[in-house]
Amino acid sequence: MKAFGKILGLVLLGLLLIIVALGFALTHLFDPNDYKDEIRQIARDKAHIELTLNGDIGWSLFPWLGLELHEASVATLTNPTQPFADLQMLGLSVRVLPLLRREVQMSDVRVEGLNLRLNKDVHGHGNWEDIGKNAPVAGTTPEVPAVTDPATPPKPEKPPQPIRLDIDSLTINNARVEYNDEQTGKQFSAESIQLSAGAIHDGASIPLKLTAFFGTNQPLMRVKTELNGNLRIQRALKRYQLEDMKITGEATGEPLQGKTMTFATQGQLLVDLAANIAEWTGLKLSANQLRALGELKVNDLDKTPQISGALSIAQFDLAKFLDSVGHTLPAMAPGSLSKVEMVSRLTGTPTSLALEDLNLKLDGSTFTGRIAVDDFAKQSLRLQLKADTFNADNYLPAKSEAANSAAVARQAEVQSSEAGAMAAGGNSPLPDAPTKGAWSTDKLLPLTRLRTLDVNADLAFDQLILSKLPIQNAALKASGLDGQLKLDTLSGGLYNGTFQANGNLDVRQDIPVLALQTHIKQVPVERILQAQGKNPPIKGQVTLDSNLSGRGNSQKALIDSLNGSASFVITNGVLLNANIEQQLCTGIALLNRKTLSSEPKGKDTPFQELKGNLTFRNGVASNPDLKVRIPGLTVNGNGDVDLRVLGMDYRVGIIVEGDKRDMPDPACQVGSNFQGIEVPLRCRGPLELGAKACRLDKDGLSQVALKAAGNKISEKLEEKLDKVNPQLKDALKGLFKR
Structure with a gap:
């Protein structure tokens, strides 16, 4: 028995040596570069993609199944000559034995020089839509799916077991993503993408860092940004978190008139697909002089998302902020828009946003109520506000030099x-x-702006100063749509009297x-x-x-x-x-x-x-x-x-x-x-x-003298003329000489 155990041990050792020897032989004697054509054909048959391998393939077998690709590109079978992705190098390795247990244990994954090109043609068809599709064959008709017997319902397939993911690290260097829409001429890009992630384990905190340059052509805009945080993935729970997230960066371009905006934001992000909610708590935001705090929550992710939350903006100089981002305001009274702060509750959808329970302080005036954009595409603005005292004259453009000279x-x-x-x-x-x-x-x-205006305003003021007139308990109701603006009422008390106005303004034409x-x-x-x-x-x-x-x-x-x-x-x-x-x-x-x-x-x-x-x-x-x-x-x-x-x-x-x-x-x-x-x-x-x-009116006075004299003037004209004032005498003589 003892001898049998010894023999069995020798046999197992021999088998292990044979396996190691076979692995050595496979990795050293078998060159995958000799089978590039077969690999490309497998990619066509199984993945339905056109794979081009211009560089060498390096690999290892045991205990790591290692793969290293150089100068590779991928295209769809419908357009095989135009790759939608290429890379300089992809390196990864996977432990062999855990694969048998449906576990993916990788060491470092490294991607160099990835270029991803997404294009939508003039017909609205995206090249990514053909990924995984078979190449069309001329003269063939699409296959008709087989009709199953309704009396025998198909057996439901068992859901696949989730694959356990385990990666030591992920690094992406110098990647680029480009999107081009030929219908609109718009282009978006992300360049110089650098991504590094620590050990990736399900449910564990994954250190993450991402830097990139984002750009658009309509409008011409460029943004440099950096993201840091800890990513937590719980796939079984469909729960994803980005903890201690911080995004910083700089933006410049046409909307900023060549100026630069420095921004930063941070907080805790959560997406729970099982509950169909997303949250951003501990939100902090800064953009040049602006500082804000708040929180956001999105419900019904599987339907029409519903947004709720709160926002608080600390006091800042709005005029200077707008100037710093390339939007210089017309000349106003000194100090206008220099003290602005706001607290509000947020509600909305992907196409609308409302500031509820608003408390807005503007240069000593306080507004409360509601501001909403009912439709972003139509810029449908709705205002329901009440203010204490507001001087509208401080926010009107100053007169030009020509107007001042004329005055x-x-x-x-x-x-x-x-x-x-x-x-x-x-x-x-x-x-x-x-x-x-x-x-x-x-x-x-501003006629162009007014033609696009969709507004409905209901405003009330304890005192409204307009054209230097202090209107007490002022009420203003106005609306505008498709270039037709209506002042339903502007009313209030004025110096113990009352004032009311209403009217219409049509700006659809140039005049x-x-x-x-x-x-x-x-x-x-x-x-x-x-x-x-x-x-x-x-x-x-x-x-x-x-x-x-x-x-x-x-x-x-x-x-x-x-x-x-x-x-x-x-x-x-x-x-x-x-x-x-x-x-x-x-x-x-x-x-x-x-x-x-x-x-x-x-x-x-x-x-x-x-x-x-x-x-x-x-x-x-x-x-x-x-x-x-x-x-x-x-x-x-x-x-x-x-x-x-x-x-x-x-x-x-x-x-x-x-x-x-x-x-x-x-x-x-x-x-x-x-x-x-x-x-x-x-x-x-x-x-x-x-x-x-x-x-x-001395000319008219001569007529008065004539009327006073009546009929007696014709008889005693000369006598009276000798006695009256010489000026009147001349006037009367002139009258009767007519």
């Missing part, structure tokens, strides 16, 4: 006319009609069309003018209704084409720095052939009501029914307001009632001959002068 020239014209009127106390000649344009030719609207309706009720008119930086010529509570339309993309174009109608009433007002009583008494004294004993002390003219209707035609407003109620006076007028130059030209008639004070000026008393007579005034000049541009 300075017009202001000089107004000041010259005003100085002349004040110096002469209202006795100077009528101011000249203004000629300087009052409006900018700068473009107002936009604007229609606007406004209603202002009991708003101090002087406060509106003061807010615009103008010295008000009038005070009072204005109520205004207007329905106007215009065409163009500048202030000047809109005003030049302004058409429509308006009605206005100003109550409990004052004509500032304009004493109508002085003008009236001067006219009465002239008719009485007397001289005023003193100048009226007051410099303003209070009135009870000023009202009228306006008809706009190409920027000129006709006002045929101006009426002013002043205690003791009745005033009627008609004229035009030329909005193109902000000028006016009016003829005003004042019904004479005389000096109603307790101690009237004798020269200003109305005799029986002048009862009910209108004293004429002419008002011409810049609109800002108001009543300061009014003068006694």
